[in-house]
Amino acid sequence: MPRKVVVIGVGGVGSHLCRGLAPLLEYQDPGSVLFLLDGDSFEDGNRERQDFTSYGFKAQVRAAELQASFPQTVIIPQPYFVVEKVEEGVERTEGGTVTVADVVSEGDIVFATVDNHAARALVFNRARELDNVDVFTGGNDEAWFGSTYHYRRRNGVDVTEHPAERHAEFVDPPDRNPGDLSCEERAKLPGGSQVLATNMAVAAVLLARVQQACFDDEEDEAAEICFDLALGRAMPHDRRNEPLTQGAMT
């Protein structure tokens, strides 16, 4: 069954994730469409932790690299930041913005691999408006610590908890969506220090989660996973909502 998969953020985690998603779609569900969104560009400063072969908009560079190897998957680059609203009448240009409602729709599998909670919250909140959707996110902190989250909705019901139910950072994000910043403000954002291995590990966990939950259709008992590469530990957290029992609703 061809699928629509959307990766929002093709940086430290997303650039590695795409390398795994493309063959998964190519050989399991030929004819699928993979959208890559990122309004940012690959620069020399990213080389230590990101995976790219040329400079330019991340979405375009990665899509061109993958399309050559995976011809049965339609890979569509969208060099835009995802925001809630765009100003009417403004022509969309590379490095510009696109609304989350235009990007995330019914039946999608979405990865919010951006480096800020504000944009992640935007994607999760959009998903809550839909009946059937899977949204994954993942990132790292403290060098070797990483975590992932899977939010699933089926038939208009949260199968797993919306992350805002336990995570304050999705209720009141402590940061700002780069898509809402001016070019000057965006240029001043710190690049952050990241470890390549942790980025790759987050991408690997996300790939495993989507394969198990969406492709193999298994119930996700580990919707949230935390790991620490320095300690060699990983911990699943069950975020499933309890199913409604018959007659529970009056």
Add this chain to the structure above:
Amino acid sequence: MSDAAFASSSQSKMARAKSGVWEEENNFAGMTVAEVRASRTKTWRIPADSVAYKGKAVVDESYIIEPGDKIEFVKGQGVKG
């Protein structure tokens, strides 16, 4: 106290605490959430502003843990990437 009595008494105090990559079942019953947090903050690297949950409900730092409780100090999602 006999070994059996001690084991029974100890078992009746068992509760579970977790945060991030850590999880532990121990004699937490009778302790407050704040006491468990303080005892594990350093080794588990529990953020000071993390909220404690029992199931899906937020619990106060003064809540006294009961046998069988499962308390989680929710660690924020990693954001870099």
